[in-house]
Amino acid sequence: MIPVVCLAGPTGSGKSSAALALAEALNGEILNADSRQVYSDLPIITAQPTPQERAARPHHLYGFLATDKKISAGRWVELATAKARVLHEAGKIPVIVGGSGLYFQALLHGITVIPPADPAIGAHLAGRLNKEGSPALHLELAKADPDYAARIHPNDRQRILRALEVLEITGRPFTWWHTNAMAPPLCKGPLFIINADLRRLTPRLAGRIEQMLACGALEEAKFAFSRCADPEAPGWSGIGAAELLAYVRGSLSFDTCRELWLKNTRAYAKRQLTWFRARPEAIMLPPQQTDKLPALARAYKF
RNA sequence: GCCGGGGUAGCUCAGUUGGUAGAGCAGCGGACUGAAAAUCCGCGUGUCGGCGGUUCAAUCCCGUCCCCCGGCA
Numbered sequence: 250m251i252p253v254v255c256l257a258g259p260t261g262s263g264k265s266s267a268a269l270a271l272a273e274a275l276n277g278e279i280l281n282a283d284s285r286q287v288y289s290d291l292p293i294i295t296a297q298p299t300p301q302e303r304a305a306r307p308h309h310l311y312g313f314l315a316t317d318k319k320i321s322a323g324r325w326v327e328l329a330t331a332k333a334r335v336l337h338e339a340g341k342i343p344v345i346v347g348g349s350g351l352y353f354q355a356l357l358h359g360i361t362v363i364p365p366a367d368p369a370i371g372a373h374l375a376g377r378l379n380k381e382g383s384p385a386l387h388l389e390l391a392k393a394d395p396d397y398a399a400r401i402h403p404n405d406r407q408r409i410l411r412a413l414e415v416l417e418i419t420g421r422p423f424t425w426w427h428t429n430a431m432a433p434p435l436c437k438g439p440l441f442i443i444n445a446d447l448r449r450l451t452p453r454l455a456g457r458i459e460q461m462l463a464c465g466a467l468e469e470a471k472f473a474f475s476r477c478a479d480p481e482a483p484g485w486s487g488i489g490a491a492e493l494l495a496y497v498r499g500s501l502s503f504d505t506c507r508e509l510w511l512k513n514t515r516a517y518a519k520r521q522l523t524w525f526r527a528r529p530e531a532i533m534l535p536p537q538q539t540d541k542l543p544a545l546a547r548a549y550k551f
Numbered sequence: 552g553c554c555g556g557g558g559u560a561g562c563u564c565a566g567u568u569g570g571u572a573g574a575g576c577a578g579c580g581g582a583c584u585g586a587a588a589a590u591c592c593g594c595g596u597g598u599c600g601g602c603g604g605u606u607c608a609a610u611c612c613c614g615u616c617c618c619c620c621g622g623c624a
Contacts, residue, residue, distance in 0.1 A: 363585070401583085402582085402591055407586070411585080512577080514588080517589095
């Protein structure tokens, strides 16, 4: 098992600077666990660490992906595990920081090994979904995989699509893969959560948006758009990116764009807190106590 | 000052031919195993502007007062 220290929390809770301090205290290096901070053309909008922060300590898995390329939990686990192993062998502690809950879950608890998706099958299913509606496909899923169908809602297009896709590609239901083909985790370590209060976080989120704009977020979006004009591209799905793109393309006023950006950021922080609170292994820590992280990490029995 | 229109949930508004009211958004709670900054689910008591009157019963009708928005002077 590769020892790692994980730090998560809602967006804007101060993860990046806490992680930097933690890495400095532990002689560690920082590894990104955020599904949006991988995009190379959107460093400001996705709140990637600043050049100063990156100079202070090595940072890995940030800003390496083009806007039209997709990252996934499984792909990330491969990258993160490989990098963590290299760091471990060099005597460094990997400090894994980010806001993507599923990524931590997959890293620390394993993820199902399923053959890669076939874009043609996915597109065909998406087409059927639009024509027939998701309840119809949910019904179809219920026949092949009643257990999984019972756990998801008939309106949950994304999960229905995924489950049917796996069924079609592999001939086995999703539930079978979950129970019989879990890849065991290769990393082990504490999962610290910065337990920020939403009410106190909101003004900070608003301030951060203004700061991003002052740092050239709009120009960044325009440039990224010139390099990837497909609004459906994976990189554009991030909060802030989507709203700025809509403004750049003329479908939103700037005021509405900002309003939506904040609203969506807040809603996202809420979802993150819901996810993290439900992790049984989570070690919750209020934002003003992040200075205790090095001591807590050292005390962890790997 | 006069003439219209309006005052109902945090916001925008609907509605009750009189039986104390409901949508969207916001907000809150939740789910989540390869798009997760994604995708989805659940939750609606509020002096129906104030005070009187009519009525078994008024948020609804009548009177009056207050406030907002137009228009005319």
